[in-house]
Amino acid sequence: VDAHDGFREFVSAHQGELSRVAYLLAGDPAAAEDLLQIALTKTAARWSRIVRYDRPEAFVRKVLYHEAVSAWRRRREVPRDDLPEAAGRDDESEQAVLRIVFARALRRLTPRQRAVLVLRFYEDRSVEQTAELLRCSTGTVKSQTNAALGRLRQLSPELADLAAGTGQQEGAVR
Amino acid sequence: MNISELMRDLADEAPELDVADAALRAARRRRPRTALAAVAAVLAVLAIAGSATLLATRVGRHHDQPPGPVAAPHLPATLVTPTALDQLPEGRPVGRGTLLYDTDGGMVLLTASGHQYALGRTFVGCDSLSPDGRWLSYGTASGACALRDLSSTTRRSGTGVPAGWSANARWLVTTRPLGPEGGALDGPYRLVNLVTGGQRTIVAPDQEAVPFAVDDGGRPVFAWHVGSELPFTWQVGTVDPATGRILREAVLALPRPATEPGKLPGAWLIGALLATGGGQVFTREQVGPTEMGGITRQHAGGILALDLSSGAVRHRYQLGTRAEEERLELGVTYPGVVLLYHHRADRTTDAIDTFDLRTGTLHRTTGVPSTVHYVSLPGEALQLIR
Numbered sequence: 001v002d003a004h005d006g007f008r009e010f011v012s013a014h015q016g017e018l019s020r021v022a023y024l025l026a027g028d029p030a031a032a033e034d035l036l037q038i039a040l041t042k043t044a045a046r047w048s049r050i051v052r053y054d055r056p057e058a059f060v061r062k063v064l065y066h067e068a069v070s071a072w073r074r075r076r077e078v079p080r081d082d083l084p085e086a087a088g089r090d091d092e093s094e095q096a097v098l099r100i101v102f103a104r105a106l107r108r109l110t111p112r113q114r115a116v117l118v119l120r121f122y123e124d125r126s127v128e129q130t131a132e133l134l135r136c137s138t139g140t141v142k143s144q145t146n147a148a149l150g151r152l153r154q155l156s157p158e159l160a161d162l163a164a165g166t167g168q169q170e171g172a173v174r
Numbered sequence: 175m176n177i178s179e180l181m182r183d184l185a186d187e188a189p190e191l192d193v194a195d196a197a198l199r200a201a202r203r204r205r206p207r208t209a210l211a212a213v214a215a216v217l218a219v220l221a222i223a224g225s226a227t228l229l230a231t232r233v234g235r236h237h238d239q240p241p242g243p244v245a246a247p248h249l250p251a252t253l254v255t256p257t258a259l260d261q262l263p264e265g266r267p268v269g270r271g272t273l274l275y276d277t278d279g280g281m282v283l284l285t286a287s288g289h290q291y292a293l294g295r296t297f298v299g300c301d302s303l304s305p306d307g308r309w310l311s312y313g314t315a316s317g318a319c320a321l322r323d324l325s326s327t328t329r330r331s332g333t334g335v336p337a338g339w340s341a342n343a344r345w346l347v348t349t350r351p352l353g354p355e356g357g358a359l360d361g362p363y364r365l366v367n368l369v370t371g372g373q374r375t376i377v378a379p380d381q382e383a384v385p386f387a388v389d390d391g392g393r394p395v396f397a398w399h400v401g402s403e404l405p406f407t408w409q410v411g412t413v414d415p416a417t418g419r420i421l422r423e424a425v426l427a428l429p430r431p432a433t434e435p436g437k438l439p440g441a442w443l444i445g446a447l448l449a450t451g452g453g454q455v456f457t458r459e460q461v462g463p464t465e466m467g468g469i470t471r472q473h474a475g476g477i478l479a480l481d482l483s484s485g486a487v488r489h490r491y492q493l494g495t496r497a498e499e500e501r502l503e504l505g506v507t508y509p510g511v512v513l514l515y516h517h518r519a520d521r522t523t524d525a526i527d528t529f530d531l532r533t534g535t536l537h538r539t540t541g542v543p544s545t546v547h548y549v550s551l552p553g554e555a556l557q558l559i560r
Contacts, residue, residue: 004198007198095175124178
């Protein structure tokens with residue numbers, strides 16, 4: 001019996017959702033591919049054990065988040081501008097412009113701040129669940145969330161109202 | 175629209191990342207490593223005896239006086255990962271380090287004498303070697319960074335995450351310290367005097383400024399962007415560590431996307447060669463997009479050396495056209511040499527290349543096994559190479 005029986009089928013079933021999380025965490029397709037491949041390599045190496053879990057995908061997600069906040073994301077590279085100019089801003093809908101601005105701002109956050117936002121606002125995880133996944137305290141999750149929202153406000157005036165509103169909601173959660 | 179909706183919209187733009195087969199290949203390659211190690215060791219000896227330089231491709235153009243003498247680190251022709259490793263001994267010196275890399279069991283130190291030692295599982299953000307290979311920055315069990323003199327048993331505790339070492343290996347500038355959970359938290363940037371062990375908090379010249387280098391006199395160099403409109407204009411400044419006062423600053427004359435048709439915007443700071451009274455900042459130019467493995471990738475197309483005093487481009491080195499399935503990532507700069515990480519789409523023949531700034535020649539220096547994901551050469555932070 002191949003120790004990797006069922007691995008391809010498992011990845012195929014979850015590829016879409018894992019790709020989306022990796023993309024949000026990494027910020028660009030190439031880095032997302034690296035990130036997801038590392039997570040899946042680690043999963044494949046332990047597949048005979050992981051396949052017996054109730055939710056093997058939870059393991060992959062955990063590795064994804066841990067890898068995303070580990071040091072290789074904190075390289076000294078400073079992006080000057082990593083997206084082509086938003087051509088014809090006047091022609092874009094307000095929503096599309098907001099999305100572009102948000103994507104750029106998201107890339108400027110620290111990996112941990114980005115991970116916290118993805119868990120809280122994309123995956124709708126609670127503060128406690130986020131803390132457990134990132135292996136940190138609930139206080140750290142709250143402070144990192146506030147720092148991330150503050151940074152978004154600082155980076156892009158277009159996001160100020162949005163981040164402020166979310167920040168109030170975040171405060172209410174506490 | 176709120177942040178959750180924006181996140182979902184953004185996630186919908188994610189490409190389908192079909193990496194299952196690549197992950198399986200990588201996982202399978204790890205398993206027979208024990209059996210293959212002896213064969214790999216023999217091959218390494220043959221490779222060293224045969225030829226230290228596997229690739230010498232003439233690329234780019236020599237412009238004028240190079241930045242300084244060539245001082246590439248000593249590296250083996252092929253990195254061989256042993257099946258069993260001794261722990262780094264606590265109570266005796268082991269000599270200078272030449273390379274850090276990761277394995278399933280944690281980080282490994284390769285010394286100039288060819289010995290390899292396990293560092294254990296530490297927080298990888300701390301792992302770095304000083305340019306002379308004497309000082310090892312490593313993560314402690316509590317999540318903090320510490321320094322160890324590999325030529326003695328001296329240790330320095332409470333240091334931050336390395337951001338830049340001075341070329342004379344006397345100073346280290348660090349980024350945010352690590353919190354109890356291991357993440358980078360708010361906190362001061364620090365300057366460590368490696369000779370005396372003294373540490374001081376340094377003041378940033380701008381809220382957005384981040385340190386990335388330090389000169390031989392202990393003056394940190396920060397980078398920050400001007401304005402909030404893309405494309406940003408980048409500025410670098412040498413700073414008085416005590417006051418944050420900018421001693422010398424320059425706006426980097428990076429190529430603008432509008433004037434560089436066919437190139438994706440992207441000049442990235444990769445390091446600095448600093449000396450008293452001057453120095454150069456290096457950036458890489460990204461070109462692309464390149465289709466690799468079905469997805470769009472970018473790779474380094476050139477190196478820009480910018481004068482730290484004026485910000486002007488002093489040298490422009492073209493790395494030449496790469497094969498479609500290859501890409502180069504810039505690593506660390508040495509006097510006269512830039513080290514690059516060489517990738518192929520199949521991820522099986524990754525290597526560290528050396529680009530000689532005097533001659534514009536690219537050399538293959540070290541082959542890296544496919545089981546290694548992170549590498550750090552003296553003077554740089556840990557790099558993900560695959």
